[in-house]
Amino acid sequence: MARAQAGFAGGRVAGAGGGVQWEHLRYAAFVGFFLMIWFFPNPNAVSFREDPGAGREGTFLVQLLWFGTFGFALLNVQDRWGDVRQQFDLTLILLLGWCAATVPLAILPDVSMRRYIFTLVAMLVAILCIATPRRSASILWLFLGIILAETLTKYVFVFAIPEFGKHGLFGAEPQLNGLWKGQFAHKNIAGPVCVFELFILYAARGRVQSSWLVLLAVPQVLFLVMSGSKTSLALLVAVFILSKVVLQTRSFIVILLTVSSAVFAINALTILSTLSDFFHEVARLVIGDASFTGRTDVWAMLIRYIGDNPFMGAGMLSFWQIGPASPAATDGNTWVSVAAYGHQGYLDTAATIGLPGLTLALLFLILRPALDLGRIDRTDTRLLGMYVSFWLFGLLHNGTESNMLGRADNAWLFLVIGIAGIRRCRVESAALKAAPSPARLPSGRQAGRA
Numbered sequence: 001m002a003r004a005q006a007g008f009a010g011g012r013v014a015g016a017g018g019g020v021q022w023e024h025l026r027y028a029a030f031v032g033f034f035l036m037i038w039f040f041p042n043p044n045a046v047s048f049r050e051d052p053g054a055g056r057e058g059t060f061l062v063q064l065l066w067f068g069t070f071g072f073a074l075l076n077v078q079d080r081w082g083d084v085r086q087q088f089d090l091t092l093i094l095l096l097g098w099c100a101a102t103v104p105l106a107i108l109p110d111v112s113m114r115r116y117i118f119t120l121v122a123m124l125v126a127i128l129c130i131a132t133p134r135r136s137a138s139i140l141w142l143f144l145g146i147i148l149a150e151t152l153t154k155y156v157f158v159f160a161i162p163e164f165g166k167h168g169l170f171g172a173e174p175q176l177n178g179l180w181k182g183q184f185a186h187k188n189i190a191g192p193v194c195v196f197e198l199f200i201l202y203a204a205r206g207r208v209q210s211s212w213l214v215l216l217a218v219p220q221v222l223f224l225v226m227s228g229s230k231t232s233l234a235l236l237v238a239v240f241i242l243s244k245v246v247l248q249t250r251s252f253i254v255i256l257l258t259v260s261s262a263v264f265a266i267n268a269l270t271i272l273s274t275l276s277d278f279f280h281e282v283a284r285l286v287i288g289d290a291s292f293t294g295r296t297d298v299w300a301m302l303i304r305y306i307g308d309n310p311f312m313g314a315g316m317l318s319f320w321q322i323g324p325a326s327p328a329a330t331d332g333n334t335w336v337s338v339a340a341y342g343h344q345g346y347l348d349t350a351a352t353i354g355l356p357g358l359t360l361a362l363l364f365l366i367l368r369p370a371l372d373l374g375r376i377d378r379t380d381t382r383l384l385g386m387y388v389s390f391w392l393f394g395l396l397h398n399g400t401e402s403n404m405l406g407r408a409d410n411a412w413l414f415l416v417i418g419i420a421g422i423r424r425c426r427v428e429s430a431a432l433k434a435a436p437s438p439a440r441l442p443s444g445r446q447a448g449r450a
Helices: 002-038 060-075 078-085 090-102 109-131 136-160 187-203 210-227 230-247 252-270 277-287 295-308 345-373 381-397 410-434 443-449
Strands: none
Touching (some): 002 060, 002 109, 002 136, 002 410, 078 109, 090 345, 109 410, 136 410, 187 210, 187 230, 187 381, 210 230, 230 252, 252 345, 252 381, 295 345
């Protein structure tokens, strides 16, 4: 009997040790994921080219690393399958299924298939990295360590090797000369990263000394300003306020209406400004440039294309950066024909996977998180607030930029991370609520625990 008890105890110790080992491997997968999206010059390709479309074909190395990271993250799930499985709900399955259905009908099916697989793998890695670590607090500490390394890296690029760390006069966009981009290929990649880092640092308040957080936050604010990422800077303030409003209520209806209204407002300023004189004037009064630096020409073309192809669109990611086959190439507008993307995620999504696809995307991007938030007991809103900020930034960023379903794009993956993080908080809240309190345990079990 004594031997049996000793063997059982030894088995539990071995199991616990194995659990620790798996947890460390999960941390390694997490770090590997961020090495690829925060330390590579272009998240879709190894290239320092300033052209936003430089990563349109990808590279074998990047593809190999993404598949390797996915396989590694999947291997480390082990005893976390129960929580991970809850990430894959009907909204996500329907969206991915519809995207796959548009691939055979795409303008260039082979390109569409490659980009769909890339997008799918990147999404799955992001979800696994957030859902698999056993302790939520460990995710925050991993973030802080990566932020420190990323901050040092981008400042080294700016000051030690400025030919890579800043936009140049002879680059693809000479008007960006002197703007900071760090190790990234473009300021529009670097800007959102600074914002995400500030959201993370704010979530760490109370767990890390304020002086250390300020020491990390100031370089992010400075870099964001010097990058000239006006959209990211404006959304930093707007999202901070909106997230506070969302976190103050537990009503699904109120959350859904609040977020939907914000998404409608930014789309009204952008999309409707091309269709309505009233909204055109509103946009002029709000931002001072009703053309959104020429973006309205692209949006008008996209609206026409969606009107002609409302059901399936051009096929998953088979509209931009596909050469002469792109519908933009024959538009007749010089600026539109050379654009790398539509600078409006909602229009771009409708153009590539149709209006039904956009509807399914909104179910995953807005309805699912709103439902989850309505079911969470707000005992500690710091980590939840971080995920909500990621989510809201991603939704609003697509009002003037295109990253929805954007393969390994930082802003897109952080939108996915935000949604997955909110689901994780809901799952953990439900588990905590279902766990019996010590007062409710039968007397025999209490005595056993004692």
